[in-house]
Amino acid sequence: MTARIGVVTFPGTLDDRDAARAVRLAGAEAVPLWHGSESLEDVDAVVLPGGFSYGDYLRAGAIARFAPIMDKVVDAANGGMPVLGICNGFQLLTEVHLLPGSMIKNDHLHFICRDQTLRVENAETNWTSEYREGEQIVIPLKNQDGQYVADDYTLDQLEGEGRVAFRYVGWNPNGSRRDIAGITNERGNVVGLMPHPEHAVEPGFGPDSVESGRAGTDGLAFFTSAIKGLLAHA
Numbered sequence: 001m002t003a004r005i006g007v008v009t010f011p012g013t014l015d016d017r018d019a020a021r022a023v024r025l026a027g028a029e030a031v032p033l034w035h036g037s038e039s040l041e042d043v044d045a046v047v048l049p050g051g052f053s054y055g056d057y058l059r060a061g062a063i064a065r066f067a068p069i070m071d072k073v074v075d076a077a078n079g080g081m082p083v084l085g086i087c088n089g090f091q092l093l094t095e096v097h098l099l100p101g102s103m104i105k106n107d108h109l110h111f112i113c114r115d116q117t118l119r120v121e122n123a124e125t126n127w128t129s130e131y132r133e134g135e136q137i138v139i140p141l142k143n144q145d146g147q148y149v150a151d152d153y154t155l156d157q158l159e160g161e162g163r164v165a166f167r168y169v170g171w172n173p174n175g176s177r178r179d180i181a182g183i184t185n186e187r188g189n190v191v192g193l194m195p196h197p198e199h200a201v202e203p204g205f206g207p208d209s210v211e212s213g214r215a216g217t218d219g220l221a222f223f224t225s226a227i228k229g230l231l232a233h234a
Helices: 016-026 068-078 088-095 152-160 220-232
Strands: 004-009 029-034 045-048 083-086 102-104 112-120 136-143 147-149 164-168 180-184 190-193
Touching: 004 016, 004 220, 016 029, 016 220, 045 068, 045 088, 068 083, 083 088, 088 102, 088 190, 112 180, 147 180, 152 180, 164 190
Parallel strands: 004 029, 004 045, 045 083, 083 190
Antiparallel strands: 102 147, 112 136, 112 164, 164 180, 180 190
8 A cells, every 4th residue: 555645735835845855755655635626535644834924814724724625625624534734734734723823924924944853742642653752854944934833731731641742942033932843633643843854754855963963854754754653544
């Protein structure tokens, strides 16, 4: 069996091809999904990639959340299908309430692009099982509306239930509450994060370091984690 992972494209999406390439490099079939479609084409998992859907007018993800395909994504996620939201995809997951909280402008009010160190806080989700809890990874970050916010009750709940999936290490690049870089739902099948693992899946093209022996592929395990889980339940 070859896992089929859908990658959704909205007007303004710009990382869909990178996400599809990451899916293929991980060993699955990448299935393009159009925002106006009402079918998920029998995929086993879905990636909502980064970009600026509908130009981020009104609010990041606020228009894309009404796309016909999102009704199908929400239903599938509630049924247990693995769904990964990256950057704009994370924003979209909060807009459709698959994940709590919201995303607002970076606290410094500027777009930022850098290689970012993250600490894996939860290695038991569908998208993080190939990592180790406490492991530090480096993947690219690029955003303008990347500040994750929620009320204290929600933040305490996320912390208490182990639903913080990733934290920023060394520097909080956008002012996100409690250094949160990514979260998961209770079931662990839906994960959203601001940095871009699809840009760190191929040696020589992602963040690397001779000193640390890092090969620039720290993001690949997001996709191999999902594939491993899907095959285990096939």
